[in-house]
Amino acid sequence: MGKIIIAGLGPGDPGQVPAAVLAALAEVDRIYLRTTQHPAVAALAGRGFKWETFDRFYEEAGDFEELYQRITVTLLQEAREEVVAYLVPGHPLVAEKSVALLLEAAPAAGLDLRVIPAMSCLDALYTALHLDPTRGITVHDALDFATPGLDPGRGLILTQVYNQRVAAATKLNLMELYPDEHPVTIVRAAGMPGEERVETVPLYTIDRLPWIDHLTSLYLPPYPAGRDRTLPGLVAIMARLRSQEGCPWDREQTHQSLKRYLVEETYEVLEAIDSGDMHKLAEELGDLLLQVVFHARLAEEEGDFTLADCLEAICTKMRRRHPHVFGTTTLSTAGEVLARWDQIKAAEKRASGEQEPSVLSVPRGMPALLQALKVQEQAARVGFDWPDMAGVWDKVQEELAELQRAVAEEQKREQEAEAGDLLFAVVNLARRLGIEPEAALQATVAKFIRRFHYIEQRARQQGLKIEALSLTAMDALWEEAKKIPGI
Numbered sequence: 001m002g003k004i005i006i007a008g009l010g011p012g013d014p015g016q017v018p019a020a021v022l023a024a025l026a027e028v029d030r031i032y033l034r035t036t037q038h039p040a041v042a043a044l045a046g047r048g049f050k051w052e053t054f055d056r057f058y059e060e061a062g063d064f065e066e067l068y069q070r071i072t073v074t075l076l077q078e079a080r081e082e083v084v085a086y087l088v089p090g091h092p093l094v095a096e097k098s099v100a101l102l103l104e105a106a107p108a109a110g111l112d113l114r115v116i117p118a119m120s121c122l123d124a125l126y127t128a129l130h131l132d133p134t135r136g137i138t139v140h141d142a143l144d145f146a147t148p149g150l151d152p153g154r155g156l157i158l159t160q161v162y163n164q165r166v167a168a169a170t171k172l173n174l175m176e177l178y179p180d181e182h183p184v185t186i187v188r189a190a191g192m193p194g195e196e197r198v199e200t201v202p203l204y205t206i207d208r209l210p211w212i213d214h215l216t217s218l219y220l221p222p223y224p225a226g227r228d229r230t231l232p233g234l235v236a237i238m239a240r241l242r243s244q245e246g247c248p249w250d251r252e253q254t255h256q257s258l259k260r261y262l263v264e265e266t267y268e269v270l271e272a273i274d275s276g277d278m279h280k281l282a283e284e285l286g287d288l289l290l291q292v293v294f295h296a297r298l299a300e301e302e303g304d305f306t307l308a309d310c311l312e313a314i315c316t317k318m319r320r321r322h323p324h325v326f327g328t329t330t331l332s333t334a335g336e337v338l339a340r341w342d343q344i345k346a347a348e349k350r351a352s353g354e355q356e357p358s359v360l361s362v363p364r365g366m367p368a369l370l371q372a373l374k375v376q377e378q379a380a381r382v383g384f385d386w387p388d389m390a391g392v393w394d395k396v397q398e399e400l401a402e403l404q405r406a407v408a409e410e411q412k413r414e415q416e417a418e419a420g421d422l423l424f425a426v427v428n429l430a431r432r433l434g435i436e437p438e439a440a441l442q443a444t445v446a447k448f449i450r451r452f453h454y455i456e457q458r459a460r461q462q463g464l465k466i467e468a469l470s471l472t473a474m475d476a477l478w479e480e481a482k483k484i485p486g487i
Helices: 019-025 041-045 055-060 064-078 097-105 121-129 164-174 203-208 224-229 231-242 248-252 259-275 278-302 307-320 334-351 368-380 389-408 412-432 437-461 471-482
Strands: 003-008 030-033 083-088 112-116 137-141 155-159 183-188 197-202 216-220
Touching: 003 019, 003 097, 019 041, 019 083, 019 112, 030 064, 055 064, 064 083, 064 097, 083 097, 097 112, 121 155, 121 183, 121 216, 164 203, 164 216, 183 203, 197 203, 224 231, 231 248, 231 278, 259 278, 278 307, 368 412, 368 437, 389 412, 412 437, 437 471
Parallel strands: 003 083, 003 112, 030 083, 137 155
Antiparallel strands: 155 216, 183 197, 183 216
16 A cells, blocks of 8 residues: 655754654655755755655646645655655645645545654744744734634734735735734744844835745734724623723623613614615624624623624524535525525424424514514415415405405404504515515605605795694695605
């Protein structure tokens, strides 16, 4: 059976190549280097080792992903009948994508693997920067670095800043969280006597240094103010507000007392969406997120759950309810997705002990128009719906006639019931027409308010209070308002 020995050459100093690596190379049939562009290769030449290199792949491959795939495929093929050594700079398990691919693919190919460690570039960086990693440092590979989820309140190391092009892309990502002038320490050839170079420059200049090459890494010290753009930052603020040194009002709140604010913030988000003001929407979504973090903090203090539990629950639920995305199920239309969603929800309820869960599931606190729409949608998904629009129209007319009859007969209790039936039928009509009834009614209310404000304004211009206007006069002004665009 073939075998691959994966070994590290250390951060660069030829004298730091592990003796175990050199001893293992004497027992292999063939040696491959990911690149000869590494000073530690001199340790191999000095001992008479012969090798092949993947340097040409760097020029031939379209991107790093293709490069690493080609290296992996080549090694798997060559190791079928031989013992092959694959040498990489630094530690083989630190920022080495090709090694990760090999570790994943080798077992399926029936190959035996051995990994020989070495001093990593991180060890050399910690020494060059006088850093203690146990105090909290985030490490990323610059080749696949992105800022989402990054906590700028911790120090950041970025390895494999190969050239000015990589540095430029990295700079643009970092400037989403850090100020342009934030200090960045550039380290080249860490741990190599006589060649190590350390220089601190403003973030916006990191791609202007001509000496950046494959031995270059970056270090950004903590930027606590940047946490204001992260979820951990908001969590920390809420913890401070709830502490004994925090805010008396925040400390007094409970889940019950916060209910009204959760509802208010939700409606302010809806208002921002309707206004089309994206700056306002960003602000209101932040206010709504605060309510989520607030409730999670209260629960954590009581030992009930944490924000992490909330995140885990929703991530798990989203994967479970989207088998067509995260699994092997095939769903082609939105209707199929909704039907499958309802099936999964029903299965979840049965698993929680609800033996015969209803297909109707509506929060009791939801506004009545939204409740009506939701239960109609849920019933329609199992076939309980009018086959065509004619039946819907007939139902509206039927409910209107029944309300008129209840009014004529002065049956107060029946009038309320029939008014509700009529509203329910109109919601059904709106649903079949593809109209969101809540939004439609809100738009009508807003239009009424604008036109009524016009009547009030015109009354003031005439030196009158609106109460002094006759119905005929108000109706005439209403008709004026209808002719004005936007009112």
